[in-house]
Each structure stands twice: as structure tokens, then as C-alpha cells.
Amino acid sequence: MPLEAAALTHQRFSSGKFWLVRIVSIALLVGIACLFQFAAVPHMGIYDKRLLISAMTFASLAVSLNLINGVTGQFSMGHAGFYMIGAYTGAKLTTTFYDRHLMPDYAWLLAVICGGAVMSAFAGFIVGLPSLRLRGDYLAIVTLGFGEILRVVVNNQDGGDKSLFGLNLGGSYALDMPRGSRISELAYIFVFLVITIAICRNLLKTAHGLAFLSIREDETAAEATGINTTKFKVTAFVIGAALAGIAGVLMAHYNGSVTPNDYTMDVSFLLVTMVVMGGTGSITGAALAGISLKLLEESLRSVPDIPAVNLWAAVVVAILFAAVLKRGGLGRVLNAPALAVVRIVIAELTLLLIAYMVFKLWHTQMSIVFKVAASLVFLGCAAAFHARDNVRKALPTFGYLVTCVAVVLLISIPLASAFHKLPLLQKLIGDTTYKATDVRWAFFATALVITMLVRSQGLFGHHEFSWSFLGRSFGKRSETVEASA
């Protein structure tokens, strides 16, 4: 089997095939982007477009953060800072120097992207230096501080006394860019997302990619192996920061203005959540988690307002219900074969329920983006359920959970009306309703908690998307898997 060693140590592609693959994929990418831009975008509303753009921006940010957090294992919580530096550099350059007669828009955008990337990369270099001495949670604190300090500094740059060099970045208000300088487009952001993924993926394919991973695995061992851990840690920070900076430039030139409030700690936390949810180190996971979490967060805005009494009734019932369940669920009443049948029925019913919800969703006023995303999730669930053993095992549990929630909600209705009759409660929370915009983070957090409980290693674990992985996921068993099992 000398082939194995040879395959690992030599180039995987012969150079002819290598370039063919590259050229074809670039052509495909450009084709899809053009199709997108000219066929789909003109029919989209502003809101739909904005949703797609922010989802893709966050996906690219999650992928670039994944390079630092997931792949190299350096816990950075200051990604919003790099994003901000890119956005402000781009916005300031455009407000100062932009002239539409000077050069075509795309050329100017490219120039600004370079500026933003360089500034962010420099910041990444500076922030990467502490990572040489700090590990884990200590580094997290330092990077968190970096992001916040940066935001506070920008907050004070209004050209007044407190500004460094009299720099005017709009202070705590928005820095508005001149008319006609909103030169970024959905297609650009799409192309950038793909490029980000390609950069990270190709980086990991090389021998150097293993070096990044080895630092996460065991830094001392990596050092003893002769890997210059200093160089690789700082490189990860520089590349990750530069990519985040470019995302910032593109977003700023889509919005036409930048404001410090768009780059708070929440953004960094959300990005870290995306990386963890996707499975640390998995590019595919980060990109998918980026898109879906951003869409989930936005879609929760349109949840109707909830009367406080109803919510509290549901909470009380849920607690009682959980206490009852703890004493033994269905397993106590039914024998094993009956239980298996019940589980399958529950699973199929769950799928039907999800299908019904997706169907209902198509008849609401929500954005087409949510509808398409929810449908895709449903199709994925259904396919996975019918093809994958472990998903088939997991779905009844999920269905069981859904059934429990439904039962809880049903019981809570009479309880809520009873609550209404209690004078004390009526006085305390009778008229209160929770606005969906306020409680959406609670729902968001609940969704996260459930996902992490069900799949603690993240959606993709350490895996990456590949056609063979897809095939394996859907039942096909390749020989290597069996050999290692």
C-alpha cells in the first residue's frame, strides 16, 4: 500500500486537472452570481434582499471566525471589532475620496476592499500577539475587550475635542456616505462568501492546514513537532480579520452608512455561537449556522405579541409536566414493540406537523427568504429521516418533545383563563403583553439550548461537506468507514 503515503505527501491533483477544476468552478460561480443578480434580485423586495445579504454576511463572518476559533483553537470574541474596522475604513475612504468620475464603481469598491482588508489585517496582527502568551478564556477576555474598546473609541470620534487627530467618524451617530456610493450589491456579497469559503478550505487542504489544526489539538505537541506555532496563530488572526474587514466594507457600501451600534458585543457573541453551533472547525457548519441563525433571529421579530398571563401559565404547566414526566414516561405503560410503533408514528406525525407549519408559513406575510429557508430545512429533515438511521432514532424523541410542548400549551389555556380570574395576578400582570421584539432573544436562546442538548458537538462536528460525506450521511457506506468501525 505505498500509494497511501504517496497520495498524502504529493499533490492530490495533477496540475492540468487542478486548473480545469478551478476554471470550471470560477465560471460556475460567476454564472450563478450573474443569474442571481439579473434574474432574481430585481423581483425581490428591499426587505428580502436585506435579509439575504445579512445572512450571507454573517455566514462569511462565521467562516472567517471559524478559522481563528474553530480551526486554530484561539478563542476570540472580538470578531465584531475586525468587522467594524473594515466597515469604518471603507466608509471613511469613500466619504473622503469617492468620485464616480474617477473610476468605475467596481474598481473603487475593489480599492476600498483592499484598504479595509489591510486595516483589519493589521488589527488582527496586533490582537493576535497576545494569543502567543494567553490561552483559552484569558484570550477570550482580551479579545472581547479589544472589540468593546474599539467601539467606545469610535463612539467618541465625532471630530470634536475628544477625537484622535480630529478624526470624524460620526461619533455615536451614523457616518453617512455620500449619495451614489452604495455600490455594493447582493451578488458581490454572494461571491465574497464563496471566496471566503474557498480561501479557508484551500488553506486547510495544504500541509499548512494541518499545522493550524494541530495547534488546536495540542499546542505543546505541535511545538515539539517543529511547527512554528507563533507564526500560525498570528496568521490565523490576520487572515480571519482581513476577511471580516472585507465583509464590513461590503456591508457598509450596501447600507450607505455605518453606526457603532451595529458592532456591539452581541455581534461577536452571535458569531461565536454560530461557530460552536456549526461544529468547531467545520467550514460548512459555520456557513450553514451563520445563515440559519441569522434568519432565525430575524424571523423571530415577526412572532406575535404574547400576553404575560398566557406565557406564565405555559411556564407553570411545563414545570409540572416535566415533574410528572420524570417519574416515567410512555416507557412505563407500553411494552417494547408497541413503543417502537408509537415512536415511528410520532416521528411521521412530527414530520407532517413540520410540513403543515411550513405550508402555513407560505400563507403568511413573512419574507420569501424565510419561506424558502424553512422549506429547505423541512426537506432536509424529511430526507435525513428517511435515509439515516441515527436521525430516524432521534426524530421520535424530537416528536415526543413537540408533543409535550403541544400538550403543555393546550393545558395552559384553561389555566391562563383561571389566572385571569385571580385578582392578585390580574393586578400584577393582567394587562402586560410581551412584545416579540423583546422576548425574541429568549426564544432564540431556547432554540440554541435545545440544539446543543441534542447535538453537543455542533451540527457538523469536525466534518466538512463533501459529496462522499453527503453520500455517507444518506445511507451509503463507504469502505473506509467500515474499516475504521
Place this chain on the structure above:
Amino acid sequence: MLEVRGIQVYYGAIHALKGLDISVGHGEIVSIIGSNGAGKSTLLRTISGLLRPKEGDILLNGDSIINLPPNRIVQCGIVHAPEGRRIFTNMTVGENLQLGAFIRKDDAIASDMEAVLNRFPRLRERFKQNAGTLSGGEQQMLAIGRALMARPKILLLDEPSLGLAPNLVAEIFKIIRDINRDGTTVLLVEQNAIRALELANRAYVLETCRIVLSDTGAALLANPKVREAYLGG
């Protein structure tokens, strides 16, 4: 070949090595024995650049390597297989070996990989498996194999028999002897004093951060003090 001169190493305020002198000649196996906490691993970590001594010097073929970073020291040919194996558990066996050759740019990597796989046939069987799924003995083989992939002139082995079943310990020691026979100098740190002394051309006894005895392996094996302290009387 390798010479350590009077090194003083501190962990913060703790004085971990108090002026050590050892030397390793070309083609030798040199063992260092001693009880827990005597400073054996600290010595290896200092030689491979993971720790920096306050005083003293380390010479490789007459040139000081004391100020070099660990990756440069590996390039000089001193390769450390650290205590507790420390393989990359989420990577495959093949990737672990590939990373061992990270500092090399030459064309012989593939043939060296073959040589390592021939030396450890079990690693060939598990080539595409995640290293974390290997047994303890296999992990130790992988750790040694990874170190060999860097083409060491001097191999530093830290407790290769730790936590292994007796028959595996014998196998590992046989492998170390083979590696040495093929021309690699070995500096071995061991708690299993009998095996280490049997294998060694020369050996040092390390006690409370100092060298207290040094002699040929056979002589130390016969030394009544050593027998009493380390070989169970």
C-alpha cells in the same frame, strides 16, 4: 554530540533543575532515570526549547542552541516525543505522520513514511483511522513514528513505556533499540529503571533536580545504591 552544561531551570519560583551537566555521544543510547518530580521531563523540555533555562548552555555539535525557538531546534535534528504521547487525536494516523515531517522540504518524505509504516505495521492497518481511536501502545508507536518522520539526529523520548502492558513495553524497547541501530542517537527518560539501564550505553541518575550518579548502564544496574532506590532491592 549533544552537551548540556550547568543548566538552571525555573518554573516561576520553583527551581526545577539545579545545574545539570550531561552529554550524549554520537550513536549512543543514554538513559536518565529518577523518581517522580526529579526533573527528568523538565530536562527534555529544556533541550527541545519548550522551556528556557536561566543559566547554562546546550550545545549541539559545538554550537549553542539555547536561544533557538523549538521549531528551529527540530530543524537542527533534535526531535522530542513528549510525555503522555500527545498525538493529535482528531486527525488520522496518516495526518499525524505527515505533520511529523512538517519541517522537511525534501523528496524523501514519502519513502520515510513507508519506512515508518514498515517499522510499525499496526499504524499501516490504521492509517486512515482517527488517532484517538488507537490503543495506548499504538498511540505510543504513533508518537515515536511521528518523531521519526522529522528525521531526527537525536531522538528525545519521554517515558515511552508509561501506562503500557508489559509485553508492549518489551516491544517498544525493542523498537527503540532498532531505531538506534539504524543510526539515530537516543536520549531516553524512563521510570522503568531496569529496562532503561539494560538498553542504555550510559545512564544518569537524577535526584531532586541534580545528577547524582552517572556511569554505563550495566554498571548502574549493578550498583547497590541504584538497586536499592530504583530497582526494588
